Amino acid sequence: MAGERILVAKVGLDGHDRGVKVVARILRDAGFEVIYTGLFQTPETVAAAAVDEDVDAIGLSMLSGAHMTLAPAVVEAVRSRGADIPVMVGGIVPDHDLEELTAAGISAVLTPGSTAEQIIVEVRRVLDAETAS
């Protein structure tokens, strides 16, 4: 199903935006409607934008090592608004953090080297799981 809305976001102080922009274009070319928040967002501003824009999923780009603090905070901020929007993380996430991120409610983690196809498949999987639940 094309046209689903995805919010891609940079949370915190990490200014590395190559990945988020490339992924935004990959998703747009795959038929998704993509909204990019820009830099230096907080968990609260991301959650607010996601709810306001009525998106189907949130993708966080995180390359500075703050994912263990900020990604769960985004999940919390979304839930505290009574919304149920899946949150995915893309970026530099060591294997040893995966379990804890899943436990914190992160729906998918895409790490360096992911191809466009893998990204689209994973986003699709998360959206379909959401529809099924």
Place this chain on the structure above:
Amino acid sequence: MPTPREIWEAEFGAAPRRDADFETMSGIPVEPVYGPEDGEFPGQFPYTRGPYASMYRSRLWTMRMFAGFGTAEDTNWRFKEIIRAGGGGLSTAFDMPTLLGIDSDDPMALGEVGRCGVAVDTLADMEDLYADIDLGEVTTSMTINSPAAVIFAMFVAQAEKAGIPRARLGGTLQNDILKEYQAQKEFVFPPRQSMRLVRDTIAFTSAEMPRWHSVSISGYHIREAGSTAVEELAFTLANGFAYVELALAAGLPVDSFAPRLSFFFNAHIDFFEEIAKYRAARRIWARWMRDRYGAEDPRSMQCRFHTQTAGVSLAAQQPELNIARTAIEALAGVLGGTQSLHTNSMDEAMALPTEKAARIALRTQQIIANETNVAHVADPLGGSHYVEALTDEVERQAEEIFAHIEELGSGSMLEGAIKGIEENWFQGRITDSAFELERKVNEGRRIIVGVNAFTEGNEEEQIPLLRITNEDEQRQRKRLDAVRDRRDQTTVDAVLERLRIEAADPEINLMPTLIEASQAYATLGEIMSAMGSVFGRHVEVPTF
């Protein structure tokens, strides 16, 4: 009339010689440079073949390893380890809050303190960071941009407190704000206000710190953000021209500051294109400095640069392969005549490096320096049909980009750089190039071993990674609390108030007051807020 070779011989003869046997492993004697009698020699305008006549025969490049994590004490320990292991210079990585000029106890700093580098909030951190390191001997590089003037003020205050006068300090402040808006995106104030701080640091160092490099004009981050090699070269040199025009507009004579401008380039994996890029960089800088900006001192025309291997070329899959990539990239930097070099560690696609991974990266440089004999000859690829043609073509394409930037600025490179940022021109081109490369990788037209080909072995056990815990964040906050408790608040308030008044007057150089604020143990965040209340903040329009 002496020939170019005779001129070179005289200069080479006067230069110091390092202690090594300049011969091949078979015992064939090796000349310091090869080329026709009337050709261009190293140390000769336009310096395509190197800024100095003797290059690595006098002194090898500086093995400058970038390090920083956790608190100042942690990083001080790593610095001493680097010096013990034979690293010749220090290079300081600051954490994200420091790079953005906020304190470790700011709510926005949550989760970022000490992660990507060392946390510096006050002069007290700076004192611990360089404790027991003789800053009159070791040169220091600091990778900091938006708050560069403040961190530099803290550095000067710290050194003087340790008894080293500012005139003796040697090193480099990155201080290249233009590429922050274009690529690295750690900006705080709007471009024009930030450029005022750059002007203040250039004026301050040219007057008081003859051994200090005021700006390290950096293509590294432009490339990492996704540009091509040509864009990296052209955007970087264009930014360099902008800083030159900024200092000229402030009334500084070109030869009073230009010798202290240096460059920082990426070493990516396309071996010959990288070498051509370095050669073209020297040639373009020399021509523009002499012909457009009227430089007369050869040092103003000599493009001297630091090189770092490409972080983006590292793969998370089969990370040991990154050692090979880094070695090839480092070799390109050396054959291209770099003055200093940082080699990335194999684990940096996943985390900050472990001590062992960082040591292997340094050892890679030591192999190039000591085992390969490549440092015997200056510009060993000069005269290669391929490398010469590539150098010419890279230069030609860069000149096309300069023409566009000049047009954006109606004849001013300074105005063109700022307009290009405000109109998202640089940012758009970089994203286009990043996406184009990604497309080639996805289509398999560009092979990355272990990523889109030769993936057998990807499932093997991973190498150990450095883990930074939240304890560092807690410790740093406690350190900051302690400083706030023991300083004299009245002095802090007074100096911050004076800073606000001076910031509003663009004629005033802020460096002396920034040093005073550091000495009063005002925090980085307080100082940046004081200036921010006058300067405002930069907000980028999000595009992709």
